[in-house]
Amino acid sequence: MQLEVLLSDDCAKCVQHQSGQCQLDTQGKFYCAKNKRSAQKLELGIALPLFSIIGLLLILWRCKAKRGIVLSSNPEPESCSVYFGVPVFSYKDLQVATKYFDPSRVLGDGGFGTVYYGKLKDGREVAIKHLYEHNSRRLEQFMNEVKILTRLRHVNLVSLYGCTSYHSHELLLVYEYIPNGTLASLLHHGSSRSSFLPWPIRIKVAIETATALAYLHASDIIHRDVKTNNILLDNSFCVKVADFGMSRLFPNDVTHVSTAPQGTPGYLDPEYHQFYQLTSKSDVYSFGVVLIELISSKPAVDMSRHKDEISLANLAINKIRKGAIGELVDPFLGFESDSGIRREIVMVAELAFQCLQRDRELRPSMEEVLEALRRTEIGKEEAEISHGDVLSADDDEEEMKVLNGMKATPSPKAVTDKWDSESSITPNISSQSTNQSNVDVRISSLNLEKMK
Missing domain, CATH: 3.30.200.20 (Phosphorylase Kinase; domain 1)
Structure with missing residues (x-):
């Protein structure tokens, strides 16, 4: 049952607009009795919440300003x-x-x-x-x-x-501000620019870049746009890796993240491009291209090259498989005249070859890449100490230890030997360049035999 009470117009006005009470006098006539206490309560009831809201808004504004959300007016x-x-x-x-x-x-x-x-x-x-x-x-x-x-x-x-x-x-x-600009500008703007980057600086750049990427991966971050344009050099030619706009925080309890491919043509991991699966090995592939750029001074993509070699990665793989590393190397670097430089470039080329494997499982981790690059310097020191030793012509097994160290499943497309930190090639620096060429040919030949 519903009960509805209808107020007269006068009574409604009394209650709603005058905050009074509807009453009758002794003669039974209506009058609006004013209640001062009720009026005060009503005014307070309206004023207090209003002041509270204003105060709260001021507090929030100040907090936001301190946190940098309301910032544009700050001059300093x-x-x-x-x-x-x-x-x-x-x-x-x-x-x-x-x-x-x-x-x-x-x-x-x-x-x-x-x-x-x-x-x-x-x-x-x-x-x-x-x-x-x-x-x-x-x-x-x-x-x-x-x-x-x-x-x-x-x-x-x-x-x-x-x-x-x-x-x-x-x-x-x-x-x-990094004053020397990008590695790309130093490598690809003519011989006058690349002459600022002799081989010792290039191997230093490779090691420091690998150090930065290994640190990122250890922090569960994938850079996703590793390229020579994002490698900056200061006045001492120390590396500063830049541009993290596309970087991805990578959960450490998963093997890959499914995401639309992002990156730069010439550096993009083909497996990531095909299967939309991003892993830390995608950075490894891109770094492999950087290593080839350091060896060759050639850009990652060049439409003027033969159609099968527009991609520097394809060009490098073809040359390394044929045992023609010398055809890939920038003549400025002294590959033909300095046996120590020749040895290091061969090692770096073979390492890049592993980084550029289409199957990501066959690529080394960035930590393994860094260790292998550091071994080139260790090998250089050992070569200087053993400067009078002559490399035996039939000691192929010992030569191959220089190219060991990466754990990879055997594949017809991969170099499968492990790097051995206990051994290195120690050629006689005074020996003839032809003997050293034979060493390089034997190294490449052995790799090709294993690939078959």
Whole structure:
């Protein structure tokens, strides 16, 4: 049963608008009795929540400002808020640092933005990446790079100095400035540029790059865009690996992550491209291409080459299988004239051959690659100590120990020997170059026999 009570218009106005009570006088006539206490309660009931809401909003605003979410008005990066542990710069400050993004200050263009040279108010030289506005994934790339670089600290990884607010319309990342530019620019811009990179510097670059990648993999991170354009060199030719926009945090309890292939043509792991399965071995494949670039000074992709050799990886595999490593090597490096350099280049070429296997299970891990590269330096020291020794012509088994060390399942496409840190080739440096050529041919021949 429902009971409905209808109030008169006067009574309704009394209750709703005058906060009073409907009463009758002694003559039975209606009047609106005012209740001062009720009116005060009503006013307080409205005012207190309103003040509480305003206070709460002020507290939230201040907290957000401290965490770097409301940032664009902060003029000084040193005194402003932080985002994921790095200072947040105002867009205006970075405009001034780059002279309003002067085209003459462009250091390079990438897949996600243009990099400018800049100078901060405190005198620091910086490289500022301005992410493209038309890139629909730029916020994802921006946040990905910030998160990864703030959790990693390594001498061979580029340092992130700060960024703009991720709420800003303009997304910018501020890095330390690396004065010698990219490895690609030093390798591929004519003999006058590549002459700055003799073989000792190139093997140093290979070792330091492998060190950085091994550190990333140990931190469960896959770089996913390893290439010579992302390897920077400072004034001492020390390596700084850069560009983590496509990097992926890799769960340590899984063998691979299914994801659409991303990377640069010429460096992209063919198995990742075919099966959409990303693993740390994808970085290993890309690094194998980098090793061949260091040996040859040739770009990863060159449309002017024969159609079967447009990809440097294919070109290298063909030359190594034929035992023609010398045809792959940059003549500037002294492959024909220096037996020590010849020995190291042969070792690096064979290591690159393993990294470039189509089957990822046959590729070494980055840690194994690093150990193998370090052995080239150990072998060099041993060769200098044993400088008067002559390599026996029939000691093929001993020669092959130089190319050992990678654990791989036997395959007709792979070098399957393990590296042995206890032995190395120690040729007589004063011996004739023809004898050394015979050594290299025997090494390649033995590998070919094993591949058959």
